[in-house]
Amino acid sequence: QVQLQESGPGLVKPSETLSLTCSVSDGSISSYYWSWIRQPPGKGLEWIGYIYYSGSTNYNPSLKSRVTISVDTFNNQFSLRLSSVTAADTAVYFCARRGRSGSYPQYYYYMDVWGKGTTVTVSS
Amino acid sequence: DIQMTQSPSSLSASVGDRVTITCRASQSISNYLNWYQQRAGKAPKVLIYAASSLQSGVPSRFSGSGSGTEFTLTISSLQPEDFATYYCQQSYSTPGTTFGQGTKVEIK
Numbered sequence: 148q149v150q151l152q153e154s155g156p157g158l159v160k161p162s163e164t165l166s167l168t169c170s171v172s173d174g175s176i177s178s179y180y181w182s183w184i185r186q187p188p189g190k191g192l193e194w195i196g197y198i199y200y201s202g203s204t205n206y207n208p209s210l211k212s213r214v215t216i217s218v219d220t221f222n223n224q225f226s227l228r229l230s231s232v233t234a235a236d237t238a239v240y241f242c243a244r245r246g247r248s249g250s251y252p253q254y255y256y257y258m259d260v261w262g263k264g265t266t267v268t269v270s271s
Numbered sequence: 272d273i274q275m276t277q278s279p280s281s282l283s284a285s286v287g288d289r290v291t292i293t294c295r296a297s298q299s300i301s302n303y304l305n306w307y308q309q310r311a312g313k314a315p316k317v318l319i320y321a322a323s324s325l326q327s328g329v330p331s332r333f334s335g336s337g338s339g340t341e342f343t344l345t346i347s348s349l350q351p352e353d354f355a356t357y358y359c360q361q362s363y364s365t366p367g368t369t370f371g372q373g374t375k376v377e378i379k
Contacts, residue, residue, distance in 0.1 A: 180366065192307075192315065192358055192370040205366040208272070241314055245366075248320060255321040256362040257305040261314035 149174030151242050151262035159236075159269050165229040169242030169262060176200050176223045180245035182258060183216060183227045185238040193238075197245060198225055232269045239264040273297055273361050277371035283379040290346040292374045294359035299339045303363035306335055306344045309373075310355045318357075319344065346376075354378055 155167035169181065183195040196206035198216040206214050210229070218225040229236060246259030274297035284290050294304065302322035307315040317326045319335035322342055332347040346353055359371040 191373045192309075192360075194368050194370065197366045207367070243314075246317075248324065255303065255305075255324070256365050256368075257317050257320040257326075257360070258307070258315070259317055259326070261316070264314055 149244065149260050151244065151260060153240060153242050153262045153265040155265060155267070157266055157268060159232055159267060160271050161233055161269055162231055165227070165232050165236060165267055165269075167227045167240055167242075167265065167267070169225050169227075171223045171225075171244075176218065176220055176225065180256075181218070181225045182243045182245055184241045184243055184258070185236075186241070186264075187235070187238045195227065195229075195240075234269050237267065237269045239266050272367075273300060273364050273369055275359055275361055275369050275371040277357075277359055277374050279374060280372065281375040281377060283377050284349050285379045286349055286351060288349045288379075290349050290353075290376060292344045292357055292359075292376075294337075294342045294344070294371050296340045296342075296361055296363075300361045300363035302338045303361055303365075304335070304337065304342045305360045305362060306333075307358045307360065308353075308355045309358065310352075315358060349376070 150172045152170045159165045177200045180197045182197045198204045213230045215228040241264045242262045243258040244260040249255045276295045278293045304322045306319040309315040323335045334345050356373045356375045
């Protein structure tokens, strides 16, 4: 079963750029969409964006101006960069695979594999 | 953007109770609705996709129903391991997506 593992700094200073990587193991990064989702302390889930293994992306409009998601198929990993961070970006950040069920033309998409999450605190 | 609203925000129930959680979409999303369970300190886990399809390995006491704008997640007989927070998610606007705000199921 494919496994995901987030990695990156746990503390980022305000106005700097948050950078995280999700490593995909026991499976290929190919043929799937890969996602970042975050959860502020005590709050709900917020989708940040997707990347397809080919490199095409889609971002949450509320974060689009600050987000970049990239993929490294050679190393089977994808990454998140969030610029100009503030305390409001303090959260647990999860990476996840977007799975698919159904048959053409009606597919159903859901996050079927998740990393354990990594806590990022924005503070000086 | 499609907004997802869950009710209630929290509920208290006992082991063995039947529990129902509702999720409403701000516009019709057909049956493009998923349900997740998140235990404290853990990543979410998909329970139901396509509004009513049970994910492999999920106990049959979980069921989902609905279409259009109103959906329900039902736990037929609450077990100790079911005390958690539940989220709905729409995949109608894929690749974009939105989650509900969550429903916390607590022990009475």
